[in-house]
Amino acid sequence: MSTYKVSIDRSACIGDAICTALSKNWFMDSDGKASFHRETIDDSEYESNHEAEISCPVAIINIEKLS
């Protein structure tokens, strides 16, 4: 079982909500920018979070393998 760290450069988020359509870990916050529920995820959530990472049009989502 691997774990991964989720991060985002929120200052550059354009609020198009693509990530929220791809992963339940992501939601649109009250300021119109994306946020995530869990900073540390495991293999069961990696695929959907990785889809969000590679689909973000401004490439501000990062999924980093921890272990």
Ligand code: SF4
């Ligand atoms: S896909 Fe990227 S730009 Fe769009 S809401 Fe999510 S983090 Fe923001």
